[in-house]
Amino acid sequence: xxxxxxxxxxxxxxxxxxxKILAYSGLMEDKExxxxxxxxxxxxxxxxxxxxxxxxERISSPVLNTYDVVVVLNQQSLDKFxxxxxxxxxxxxDTYGIHKKPTRTDITVYPIxxxxxxxxxxxxKTFNMIVLGALLHVRPMVTIESVLKALKKTxxxxxHHLIPLNEQALNKGASLIK
Amino acid sequence: MEQNDIIKPENKVxxxxxxxxxxxxxxxxxxxxxVVHKLVAQVIEEMGVADKAIGISPVGCAVFAYNYIDIDWxxxxxxxxxxxxxxxxxxxxxxxxxxxxxxGDFSAIGTCESIHACNRGENIAIIFINNAIYGMTxxxxxxxxxxxxxxxxxPYGRRPDLNGYPLAITPLLAQLDGTCYVTRQSVHTPAxxxxxxxxxxxxxxxxxxxxxxxVVEIVSACNTGWKLTPEKANKxxxxxxxAKYPLGDLKNLEDGIQR
Amino acid sequence: xxxxxxxxxxxxALAMAAIRYGADAYFGYPITxxxxxxEKLEEEMPWDTTGMVVLQAESEVAAIxxxxxxxxxxxxxxxxTSSPGFSLMQEGVSYLAASEVPALLINVQRGGPxxxxxxxxxxxxxxxxxxxxxxxxxxxxxxxxxxxxxxxMVALGFDLAFKxxxxxxxxxxxxxxxxxEKVVLPEQRPRRTDEEIRQQCPWAVNGRKGMRxxxxxxxxxxxxxxxxxxxxxxxxxxxEIEKNETRCELVDVEDCDYMITAFGTTARIAMKTMELARxxxxxxxxxxxxxxxxxxxxxxxxxxxxxxxxLCVELNAGQMIEDVKLAVECKMPVEHxxxxxxxxxxxxxxxxxxKEKLINK
Numbered sequence: 001x002x003x004x005x006x007x008x009x010x011x012x013x014x015x016x017x018x019x020k021i022l023a024y025s026g027l028m029e030d031k032e033x034x035x036x037x038x039x040x041x042x043x044x045x046x047x048x049x050x051x052x053x054x055x056x057e058r059i060s061s062p063v064l065n066t067y068d069v070v071v072v073l074n075q076q077s078l079d080k081f082x083x084x085x086x087x088x089x090x091x092x093x094d095t096y097g098i099h100k101k102p103t104r105t106d107i108t109v110y111p112i113x114x115x116x117x118x119x120x121x122x123x124x125k126t127f128n129m130i131v132l133g134a135l136l137h138v139r140p141m142v143t144i145e146s147v148l149k150a151l152k153k154t155x156x157x158x159x160h161h162l163i164p165l166n167e168q169a170l171n172k173g174a175s176l177i178k
Numbered sequence: 179m180e181q182n183d184i185i186k187p188e189n190k191v192x193x194x195x196x197x198x199x200x201x202x203x204x205x206x207x208x209x210x211x212x213v214v215h216k217l218v219a220q221v222i223e224e225m226g227v228a229d230k231a232i233g234i235s236p237v238g239c240a241v242f243a244y245n246y247i248d249i250d251w252x253x254x255x256x257x258x259x260x261x262x263x264x265x266x267x268x269x270x271x272x273x274x275x276x277x278x279x280x281x282g283d284f285s286a287i288g289t290c291e292s293i294h295a296c297n298r299g300e301n302i303a304i305i306f307i308n309n310a311i312y313g314m315t316x317x318x319x320x321x322x323x324x325x326x327x328x329x330x331x332x333p334y335g336r337r338p339d340l341n342g343y344p345l346a347i348t349p350l351l352a353q354l355d356g357t358c359y360v361t362r363q364s365v366h367t368p369a370x371x372x373x374x375x376x377x378x379x380x381x382x383x384x385x386x387x388x389x390x391x392x393v394v395e396i397v398s399a400c401n402t403g404w405k406l407t408p409e410k411a412n413k414x415x416x417x418x419x420x421a422k423y424p425l426g427d428l429k430n431l432e433d434g435i436q437r
Numbered sequence: 438x439x440x441x442x443x444x445x446x447x448x449x450a451l452a453m454a455a456i457r458y459g460a461d462a463y464f465g466y467p468i469t470x471x472x473x474x475x476e477k478l479e480e481e482m483p484w485d486t487t488g489m490v491v492l493q494a495e496s497e498v499a500a501i502x503x504x505x506x507x508x509x510x511x512x513x514x515x516x517x518t519s520s521p522g523f524s525l526m527q528e529g530v531s532y533l534a535a536s537e538v539p540a541l542l543i544n545v546q547r548g549g550p551x552x553x554x555x556x557x558x559x560x561x562x563x564x565x566x567x568x569x570x571x572x573x574x575x576x577x578x579x580x581x582x583x584x585x586x587x588x589x590m591v592a593l594g595f596d597l598a599f600k601x602x603x604x605x606x607x608x609x610x611x612x613x614x615x616x617x618e619k620v621v622l623p624e625q626r627p628r629r630t631d632e633e634i635r636q637q638c639p640w641a642v643n644g645r646k647g648m649r650x651x652x653x654x655x656x657x658x659x660x661x662x663x664x665x666x667x668x669x670x671x672x673x674x675x676x677e678i679e680k681n682e683t684r685c686e687l688v689d690v691e692d693c694d695y696m697i698t699a700f701g702t703t704a705r706i707a708m709k710t711m712e713l714a715r716x717x718x719x720x721x722x723x724x725x726x727x728x729x730x731x732x733x734x735x736x737x738x739x740x741x742x743x744x745x746x747x748l749c750v751e752l753n754a755g756q757m758i759e760d761v762k763l764a765v766e767c768k769m770p771v772e773h774x775x776x777x778x779x780x781x782x783x784x785x786x787x788x789x790x791x792k793e794k795l796i797n798k
Contacts, residue, residue, distance in 0.1 A: 023617060027444050035444070035617035039470060039555070061709035062616050063702070065783035230644040234506070235655075244653040250642040252509045253655035254502070255532050261499045262506025266642070268490045269462055269512045270631075273644050291502070294495040 001056050003141045004064055007131075008049035008081055009073025009094075014128030019050035022132060024150035025142040026054040036062045047076055054141050069139055071131060073114075078102060092135060110138055112176045126169035133173020144170055195219035197228055197248045204242060206313075208408025210398030211240055213365040214307065217375045218278070219247050221382055230273045230386070232266050234259040238280035239313040257288025260295035263302040267385070274385050276303040281320040282312050285347040292347070299356030299435045301388040303381035306348070306395045310419060311403035321345040324418055329403070344422055348395045352428040355436070358390030360429040364397045366412040370425075389434030397423050440621040447587040448473035448614045450622070451517060451543060451607070454591035456483045459626040460541075461512035462490035464503035466522060469555040470611040471545035474517040487628050497522040501529030501542075508533065508540040509654045511634040511641030513595050517543035519611070520561050521552060523569075530604060531570030534671070535656035539598035541591065542576070543607040545614035548752075548779040556779025557611035557702055562756035565608045566730040573668060575675050576604040577682060578729040580700040584618035586727075592623060597682060599637070601674055608729060610752065612702040612781060675731075683736065684727035689715075690740045693722030695795055698737070698761050699750040700726050702781065707750055709784035710791070717788075719796065729757070734764040746770040746795035750787060753777055770795060 005022070009015045016037050026033035036051045051067075053059050069090045072078040078093055079100070085091045087106045096115035112134045118127040136142065147170060151163050194200070197219040205211045222231050228249055235243040237256035244251035254262045259277035267275040277284075284292050284306045295302065311329055312318040318331040322344050326335040336344070352360040359381060363374040374396060381392035397419050401411035445453065452474045455463065465475050475493060483489035490507075494500035500516050507514035518526065523544045533540050544565065548558035563569075565578045577597050579590045587609060594605035629637065635646060642652050658664040686704075689711060690696065697707040704725040714721040724740055726733050741747060746769055749758040755773045762771050772794040776782045782790075 020617070024444055027442065027619060033444065033617075033619065036612065037615055039611075039615050059618075060712060061706040061784050062618075063612065063706050063781050063783060064709075065785055229646050229648055232510070232642055232644060241657060244655060248651050250644055250651050251653045251655070252506060252642050253653070253657055255505070255528055258498070258502035258505075258529075261494070261502035262509070264492070264499075265462065265464060265490075265503040265505075265507030265514065266510050268492065269507050269510055269514075270643050290495060291499050294499065 001141070003054045003069060003139065004067045005052045005054070005069040005071070006049055006064070006067045006081060006084070007052065007071040008047065008077035011046055011048045013048075013073050014125070015048045015073065016050050018128035018132050019052045021147060021150050021154065022052050022054065022142070024154055025146040028146040028149045028153075029142055031056060031142075032059050034059050034062045047074070049077065069135070071135055073131070075100060090139060092131075092138070094131065110134070110177065112173070114173065114176065117172050117176060121169060121172060123165065126165065126172075129166045129169035130173035130176070133170035134176050135173075136170070137174035137177045195223050197223050199246050199248050201245060203246055205239065206402045208399065208401040208411060209239070209313075210309065210365050210396065211307065213371060214305065214374070214396055214398075215243065215246050217365070217371070217378055218305070221375060221378045222247075222249060222274070225379065225382060227274050227382070227386065232270065232273055232275045234263045234266070234275070234277040236277070236279040236283040238283050240278050240280060240307065241314070243278050257283050257286070258291055259283065259288065260300070260302065260304065261291045264295050264298070264300045267300060267302050271301070271388065272386070274303070274382055275301070276305060276382065276385060278305045279307070280313070281306070281308045281310065281322040285345055286321045289347070293351070293354070296351045296391045296393065297354045297356045299358075299390040299437070301385050301390065303378075303385045303392045304394065305378070305381075306393060307398050308395055308423060309398040309400040309403070310344070311400050313400045313403050317403040322423070324422055346423060348393055348428055351393050356391050357393060357429060358431045358435045359384055359392040361393070361427045362395040362397060362423060362425050364415070364425055366399060366415060384434070387434070390431070395423070397425065442619050442621055444617055445584065445620055446473055446615060446617050447581070447584045447609060448545065449477045450584050450588040450620050451591060452477035452481065453622050454588035455515060456481060456487060456489060457623045457625050458592050458595060459487060459513070459628040460489055460515060460595065461628055462492070462507050462514045463516065464492050464494050464500045464507070464514070465516045465518065466494050466497045466500050468497075468519045468522045470547055470614050471517050471519050471543070473614070474543070487625070489628065497525040498529070501526035504540050504542070505529050505533055505536075505538070508538040509536065509641065510643045511638030513539075513541075513599070513629075515541035515543065515595070517545065519545050519547045520549050520558065523561065523564070527570035530576070531572050531574060532656045533604050534570075534574035534576070535572060535667075536654050537602040537671070538654065539595070539602055539604070541594040541598055541605050541607070543609065546608065546610045548777055554779030555611065557752060557781055558777060558779060559610055559701060559703065559752035560754075560756070560777060561608065562729060562751070562753060565606055566732070574671060575678070575730055576606045577601070577678060577731075578606045578608050580608050580727060580729050581613055582701050582704045582725065584613070584616060584620045587613060588620050588622055601678055603674060603678070608701070610702050611779075679731040682728060683731045683733040685733040685736050686725040686727060687736075687740055688723040688725070690722035690724060692720055694720045694745050695791060696722045696724055696741055696744045696747045697750055697787070697791070698724045698726070698747055698757070700729060700757065703750045703752060706782060706784055707787060710787040713784055713788050714791065721791065726757070732760045732764065734760070737761065737764040738766070741765050741769070744769060746772065748791050748795060749773050750782065751775050752781065
């Protein structure tokens with residue numbers, strides 16, 4: 001099983017760190033993983049995207065043109081990546097600020113109200129974990145336990161008290177899928 | 179009395195330092211480099227640190243310093259001696275590391291490395307020979323060339339509108355937090371030679387004891403470049419160079435820099 | 438003990454592998470896309486553990502000269518930079534080569550010329566393999582195509598540099614530098630003691646301990662005959678390296694009709710292209726030089742014996758293709774496909790090019 005994923009949005013939305021946690025979660029399950037960010041000044045305020053591959057087999061190219069899963073968090077990214085979902089693949093997007101909805105019918109589209117869920121949780125930093133929770137609900141490529149293990153491994157000790165909050169966010173995200 | 183009767187240990191009042199190789203130096207008669215080389219050799223010998231000394235030679239007249247003083251040497255690309263010294267000293271912190279650079283090497287092409295090494299407080303000694311001209315390449319203008327001074331590249335005299343002003347770099351370095359000892363000396367009289375020797379000793383001790391960066395500027399004569407006899411060159415230096423580059427200590431922190 | 442598998446960026450792997458190798462010093466200046474090397478080293482504070490020196494220099498010019506100054510003392514010293522920074526270092530590289538001192542240099546390439554872009558490129562192949570600085574010299578040029586290789590090539594680069602008293606270079610690119618993958622780091626080795634360094638490097642400049650004869654390292658020799666002799670010695674070393682140190686990876690070349698030659702990131706992309714091609718029944722193999730200098734000429738000639746054509750894929754306008762053509766003596770069509778300016782081709786793009794330039798021709 002191979003999952004070729006791209007996550008795209010504004011810089012500051014936690015796109016890169018969401019990808020990183022997903023990759024680490026794959027590592028916790030001994031899967032092959034890679035994480036390739038867009039980098040440079042565009043990370044700050046502009047658009048950011050990251051390619052994540054979680055696979056049971058050796059990964060060849062980290063550079064891809066089409067993806068099994070596309071997660072987009074703003075309109076520009078939706079415009080850019082809708083066409084890059086493989087037929088039969090998944091397109092997930094945050095509905096906030098989207099005025100031009102996706103039109104493809106050969107893929108499964110999941111609109112999620114992640115921004116609103118974040119406001120409900122009263123903590124903007126939970127946004128990317130809500131999205132990840134939603135993604136793993138529709139495509140359980142790693143378990144939530146592995147995500148929590150990954151958080152423990154990647155967060156500095158002084159931030160470990162935030163792990164329960166992240167777990168809540170993951171669950172909240174899963175509940176957004178109707 | 180035959181020559182052999184004179185050359186006896188009991189008659190000996192002076193000998194060249196053992197670290198000074200017995201080879202012909204390529205320096206012109208009247209040049210200050212030879213005197214400074216002898217002092218460097220003497221001081222290293224007297225301190226007993228030949229087994230710890232690392233010299234960094236420059237590009238310029240002193241490029242062959244490694245042929246004359248019998249210690250370990252690294253030959254640097256033009257201007258980069260203090261960068262080489264930075265690494266050598268950080269990697270061998272108990273050693274004496276010093277650079278030997280001219281005005282072009284130290285204060286033109288190497289200005290950036292010079293200032294930053296001093297500003298970091300690298301525990302190195304810098305010997306800076308300022309003779310206001312490029313000797314090795316045939317007498318072109320140096321950053322330290324005086325206004326009105328004629329050189330191959332300012333044949334009618336240095337003009338501030340065309341060439342800018344003479345650069346006195348040591349006072350700049352004295353202002354940096356990394357320098358512990360900055361002094362300006364000369365070697366044109368027996369008294370000044372003695373003072374320079376003491377300055378070199380202090381700078382070398384500072385390096386070994388990791389007190390910060392020491393800079394010993396030696397205002398020097400280049401009689402060939404200046405197109406003067408050695409004697410007249412020394413007089414010209416006194417009358418012209420010392421006004422722009424006055425001798426004496428600019429900074430001396432006995433306890434070293436604050437870290 | 439089972440080797441610990443961690444996830445890190447290529448740039449971070451370089452830093453960690455150097456600490457584990459027991460490197461003595463790093464001198465460098467930040468430049469995208471490789472600043473994580475210095476950042477990681479500063480974060481790890483190896484001066485408190487292995488005693489390694491880490492210093493942010495005031496420029497790439499200063500950094501390469503610090504490498505030069507440290508390398509001449511016999512210590513294991515390295516730097517890293519990206520393309521414009523490596524251009525600034527060329528003078529120092531030439532001096533290092535002329536002085537026959539070992540050092541490890543890393544160029545995580547970005548697109549040029551000029552200030553160019555911050556994204557991946559392979560446009561410094563000529564600079565790395567054919568000179569770069571002045572005078573006749575070579576560096577051993579290693580081209581990693583994974584984060585694991587980034588880590589492994591630190592030790593390999595240092596070992597080869599000390600074996601031949603030459604400069605080793607890791608020629609990576611922005612993608613491999615920024616890519617995060619699984620990596621197993623080597624075990625921590627202690628740094629060599631000063632005494633071991635004196636024994637291993639009797640030529641080094643570190644003080645006349647025991648009043649041994651003085652060591653002088655210089656690249657200057659005004660006697661033309663002696664300088665020519667020096668050059669012959671350098672060349673003899675290079676011939677020895679060519680004989681012993683070529684490295685390459687061959688993937689599915691036994692039965693292939695067409696061959697892609699590529700290194701670094703493009704080799705990874707090409708592997709996916711091969712998978713796509715084989716699904717369509719097109720037999721494509723990959724020849725990946727691991728040493729770009731010395732170029733694995735004989736190995737390529739042998740592997741390409743029966744192929745109908747070669748596609749050389751690079752992130753430049755056509756550089757390695759010259760070595761590919763020389764190696765196969767132009768006995769079959771050799772086509773080039775390059776993307777540049779920071780752009781990287783995708784696997785399906787390469788498959789289309791392969792069809793267009795070779796298969797359907």
